[in-house]
């Protein structure tokens with residue numbers, strides 16, 4: 001029996017919705033995108049929130065930083081333990097990522113050390129809700145208010161997440177989501193941003209499409225109208241094809257998430273009994289359970305990865321820390337020991353399969369195989 005690392009949750013009805021788009025005139029940004037944006041706003045429950053669909057979480061993060069005027073000469077505080085996109089977008093707008101080491105218990109940025117990293121150049125905090133466990137946004141927004149900083153959440157893992165009654169987008173200036181191929185709902189590639197600022201949403205509605213004041217769909221079916229370009233923009237607009245794939249998955253997202261929660265809790269029960277280490281969940285957290293990881297001895301990690309693979313278990317590594325990637329080492333002179341907790345997790349972590357389509361038998365096989373290889 002092989003247990004693939006990921007299987008998506010796309011159903012016949014989702015494909016039917018895509019077919020409808022393909023038989024219609026508007027393949028790019030249009031009514032389906034607007035519908036998805038409305039449904040995601042409702043799903044997230046952010047009062048006064050506005051969603052804009054994008055090509056990816058990366059582009060949503062980039063546009064959010066740009067919309068807040070963050071660029072050359074600015075510093076943005078973030079975590080070294082994330083997918084490289086988190087730091088790359090800071091580089092891409094011309095700013096400098098300032099890493100704060102993670103809490104070794106949770107893998108999330110250590111909120112208590114953020115204030116020490118603030119300088120005159122600091123403009124924003126960009127927290128990541130690692131694996132689906134939300135960072136303490138109440139603490140972060142208190143720090144941000146005291147120092148007049150922008151907060152942009154990388155909520156790529158956190159669509160379903162909550163902490164102390166707070167969900168992504170509720171206390172920040174913007175929160176960005178990913179619909180990449182292995183995320184909890186997916187359009188292959190795709191993303192979205194939610195913001196409580198109407199002006200930011202209006203700006204991103206333009207900058208995701210070259211700065212054009214009217215989209216093709218806005219102009220469709222009317223007499224020709226000229227458009228203007230009030231600002232510089234990029235090409236990051238979500239298409240109707242992507243939105244059509246996502247609308248049905250979003251409607252099922254709670255159900256899909258509940259199945260992941262059940263699997264993750266079964267893993268944790270088994271691993272606790274077998275004294276296999278994993279990261280902890282803080283009190284008050286409703287975990288989105290995007291990824292499930294264990295921690296093994298660093299010198300044996302890669303051997304364990306390969307053993308799991310040769311027993312048919314799909315695995316991944318989330319993440320080897322960003323500051324030790326060659327680009328960041330060479331640009332900023334980072335080296336081993338700079339962020340020891342992120343490095344320790346990065347050297348010890350193994351990600352196991354976690355998705356709603358896993359059968360109970362497959363979950364048993366993962367648990368048995370992990371226990372056999374680690375014993």
Ligand SMILES: *Cc1c(COP(=O)(O)O)cnc(C)c1O
Pocket residue numbers: 055056057058059082083085086128154156157177178179180189190191
């Ligand atoms: C997947 C991911 C991203 C990037 O999302 P894309 O939609 O692929 O751009 C950013 N941050 C984190 C933490 C991610 O896991």
